Amino acid sequence: MPNLPHRLRTGLLASAVAAVLALTAAVPATAVPGPDVRFVAHLDIADGQRPENITLEPGGSFVVTFAYNRQIARISPQGKVRVLATLPQPPAGSTTPALTQPFLGGVVRTDDGTLYFVYATGSADLTGVWRLRPGGTPHRIAALPATALPNGLTLDREEHRLYIADSVLGTVWRVPVTGGIPTRWSTAPELAADGFLGANGIKTHDGAVWVSNLDKGTVVRIPVTRHGTAGRVETRAEGLANIDDFAFTGRGDTLLAAINADNEVALIRPDGTHTTVLTDTDGIENPTSLAVRGTTAYVASGAYFTNDDPNLLAARVFPHK
Helix, strand or coil: CCCCCHHHHHHHHHHHHHHHHHHHCCCCCCCCCCCCEEEEEECCHHHCCCEEEEEECCCCCEEEEECCCCEEEEECCCCCEEEEEECCCCCCCCCECCCECCEEEEEEECCCCCEEEEEECCCCCCCEEEEECCCCCCEEEEECCCCCCEEEEEEECCCCEEEEEECCCCEEEEEECCCCCCEEEECCHHHCCCCCCCEEEEEEECCEEEEEECCCCEEEEEEECCCCCECCCEEEECCCCCEEEEEECCCCCCEEEEECCCCEEEEECCCCCEEEEECHHHCCCCEEEEEEECCEEEEEECCCCCCCCCEEEEECCCCCC
C-alpha cells in the first residue's frame, strides 16, 4: 500500500539501508538456494500498471486490478496483458481518503466469470462495489460512503455474499452478490487504523472471515455465527507490520501474506508463528496480494516504493511437510 506516513517511511529507509549493507556482505559458498521462482509478467510502470489485487481464472490466466489507473486487466499465462475495463474518473475536487487519488482494490471472480471489485474515489457517486459480467461493462452494485476506503474483497460462495475490508473506517461491510445496501458486519476495534490504514486483506475460510490490519501487523479471525452475525474476534498472528493481502495455502489455516513495504512474503502457521519465504532478491517489489493454485503461489507486486518493476511472479514456497 503506497503513501506511508513519515514514521513508516523513515523505518522503510532504515530497512533499505540495512538491505544494501547486507547485499554488500560476502555470500557464503554454501548459501542455500531460495524457492523456485519465475516471472509471469513484467508490467508497464509508465502506463500505471501497478497490480493491487489478483484472482485466478480457469485455464491459467489471472485478473488483476491496477490501483491507480482505474483498470481491470487479464494477464495470460504467457504474460500478455489485456485491459478488460477502465472505471470512470471521479468528479473534480474528489479526494480519496488516506490515499488522495482514486484507488481500485480487491477483486474476486464467480464461476460464471463475473468479476466483482471495489473502487474508492472520495465521491459518493462512485465509491463502492462494482460488477463486470463477461463481455459487459462495469457498473456499481453497492454504494459505500465517500469517507470509506474499500480495500480487500472476498466472496462467500455458499452464502453468495461479499465482504469488504474498509481500511479507513475500520469496518467489514457485507453485501449480497446481487447488490443493494451494504451492512456494517463488524466494526471491531481490531479492524481500526493506527496512523494510516487498518483492515486491509480479507478472506472467508472455514466458517469465518479473516482480516489483516496493515498498521497493527495482525491477522484476525471473525467467526460467522449461525445467525450470520460477527462473532468474537480472535487475533491469529502478530508482528507483521505493513501486511497487505494474504491467501490460504490449502493446508488448514496456513497463510501466505504479502508484507508490502518490507518486500517480503511470509508463511504464517496456524499457531501464529511466521517465516519469511520470499524477499526482494527473489524479484518481488512491494507485494500487494497473492493467489494460490496447487503448490504454486502467484505474487503481485505494485512497486509502490521501488518504482522499478511491478510484476507478477510464480513461486514454490510451501514447506515439505
